[in-house]
Amino acid sequence: MREEKLIKATWVLPAWDREPLYQGAIFIRKERIIEVGPAQELRERYPAVPVEDLGEALIFPGLVNAHTHASMTIFRGLAEDLPLMTWLHEYIFPVESRLRSEWVYWGAKLALCEMLRSGITAVCDMYLFEPYVIRAVEEAGVRAALGEGLFDFPSPGYGPLEEGLRLTEDLLRAFAGHPRIRVMVMPHAVYTCSPETLKKAARLAERYGARLHIHLSETAEEVSQCLERYGRRPVAHLEVLGLLGENLHVAHAVELTDEEIELLARKGVSVAHCPESNLKLGSGVARVPEMLEAGVRVTLGTDGPASNNDLDLLSEMRTAALLQKGLRRDPTVLPAREILRMATEEGARALGFERCGRLEPGYEADLAVLDLTRPDLAPVHDPLALLVYSARAGAVREVMVAGQWLMREGQILTLDEEETRHWVAGIAQEIREFLGKS
Numbered sequence: 478m479r480e481e482k483l484i485k486a487t488w489v490l491p492a493w494d495r496e497p498l499y500q501g502a503i504f505i506r507k508e509r510i511i512e513v514g515p516a517q518e519l520r521e522r523y524p525a526v527p528v529e530d531l532g533e534a535l536i537f538p539g540l541v542n543a544h545t546h547a548s549m550t551i552f553r554g555l556a557e558d559l560p561l562m563t564w565l566h567e568y569i570f571p572v573e574s575r576l577r578s579e580w581v582y583w584g585a586k587l588a589l590c591e592m593l594r595s596g597i598t599a600v601c602d603m604y605l606f607e608p609y610v611i612r613a614v615e616e617a618g619v620r621a622a623l624g625e626g627l628f629d630f631p632s633p634g635y636g637p638l639e640e641g642l643r644l645t646e647d648l649l650r651a652f653a654g655h656p657r658i659r660v661m662v663m664p665h666a667v668y669t670c671s672p673e674t675l676k677k678a679a680r681l682a683e684r685y686g687a688r689l690h691i692h693l694s695e696t697a698e699e700v701s702q703c704l705e706r707y708g709r710r711p712v713a714h715l716e717v718l719g720l721l722g723e724n725l726h727v728a729h730a731v732e733l734t735d736e737e738i739e740l741l742a743r744k745g746v747s748v749a750h751c752p753e754s755n756l757k758l759g760s761g762v763a764r765v766p767e768m769l770e771a772g773v774r775v776t777l778g779t780d781g782p783a784s785n786n787d788l789d790l791l792s793e794m795r796t797a798a799l800l801q802k803g804l805r806r807d808p809t810v811l812p813a814r815e816i817l818r819m820a821t822e823e824g825a826r827a828l829g830f831e832r833c834g835r836l837e838p839g840y841e842a843d844l845a846v847l848d849l850t851r852p853d854l855a856p857v858h859d860p861l862a863l864l865v866y867s868a869r870a871g872a873v874r875e876v877m878v879a880g881q882w883l884m885r886e887g888q889i890l891t892l893d894e895e896e897t898r899h900w901v902a903g904i905a906q907e908i909r910e911f912l913g914k915s
């Protein structure tokens with residue numbers, strides 16, 4: 478395998494806050510970016526390095542899906558048009574009680590194929606039987622921050638909670654120092670984890686210097702249940718239990734007061750905004766402009782494919798932007814640049830991948846390539862706006878993580894897409910049978 482590469486394209490967008498380069502190139506050595514600049518200059522500087530010309534295309538920083546449950550592809554379309562608590566308690570938790578490790582493995586592989594196709598190079602995943610997601614992630618070659626989802630009731634993945642904590646600890650040890658995989662401690666939510674469980678999770682994270690991830694303030698019902706049970710809202714609940722801090726990454730944060738936004742900002746908590754799942758489950762709309770204004774680190778996630786119902790972060794960027802503009806009757810709210818920041822650099826930082834999310838010297842060579850020969854991506858007045866407002870998953874042609882091509886000319890190199898679809902079709906049939914659906 479070549480240690481050095483020079484890739485060039487008609488456009489290179491180095492980062493959310495940088496101007497796009499026309500006829501740009503990137504010089505990569507092993508997994509790192511050494512230099513980004515005009516193609517002609519880089520060719521002259523590195524004459525011995527073969528040039529890979531990507532032609533009429535836009536090279537951009539790989540996207541970061543900051544919250545998902547990848548394996549839930551197997552449940553896509555199973556329970557529709559329901560509010561979160563009904564969806565979870567009456568449909569998803571019962572079917573998940575029959576979950577099997579190979580379902581999680583093949584479901585994750587299908588999800589990774591889909592995510593690669595929308596230019597995602599890093600993902601934050603919380604699920605059950607997570608070691609099987611890790612297997613899929615290792616095969617795919619993407620970057621991931623992940624953990625076994627923990628709740629008080631017995632899990633099909635690990636049994637009683639103590640086993641879940643032990644499994645998390647084993648994973649923390651096994652993947653310490655891994656170049657692409659970070660293990661996080663992942664209690665599911667305040668309504669499925671007792672205060673004792675949350676404290677145990679926080680202690681475990683602290684012992685290993687790990688990050689914590691939890692669903693937080695996703696719906697009004699979650700807030701009222703928390704008030705009823707503990708006499709305080711979810712954010713205050715986590716504060717009292719000592720969870721709010723820079724190592725905490727929360728999903729959703731739809732139901733926040735001004736004071737809660739201030740507190741999250743002050744404590745350095747990051748938020749994964751998941752607008753399409755929040756819309757589809759009728760949960761509401763997160764107060765993203767207020768969070769950004771207050772200094773909260775906002776990232777972007779798809780949430781699981783059973784509540785979104787896709788894993789296309791390009792379309793998520795568009796939804797996130799359009800939603801706030803429409804709600805506020807103000808097109809200047811959440812400009813494309815800010816959206817790209819959330820989907821790249823901010824996501825990477827929230828997951829602990831400090832040298833990802835930008836195409837700059839010293840950063841990991843995690844990037845994706847948009848095919849600009851498509852009619853829906855012409856003409857190119859503004860590459861950044863094109864990426865945020867016009868691009869869809871199908872337009873991503875290449876993906877590279879840590880200097881390795883994972884997708885070339887529309888072909889995923891590391892996973893067998895056909896085989897994966899075939900396995901998932903079989904699993905879906907099994908699921909339908911035990912649900913008495915066919």
Ligand SMILES: CSC[C@H]1O[C@@H](n2cnc3c(O)ncnc32)[C@H](O)[C@@H]1O
Nearest residue numbers: 546569603604605626627665692781
């Ligand atoms: C404990 S593993 C993860 C757990 O989360 C469930 N889940 C999927 N989507 C959501 C959501 O939007 N809010 C809360 N919980 C969700 C998933 O089904 C697993 O049980």
Ligand SMILES: [Zn+2]
Nearest residue numbers: 692728780781
């Ligand atoms: Zn979720």
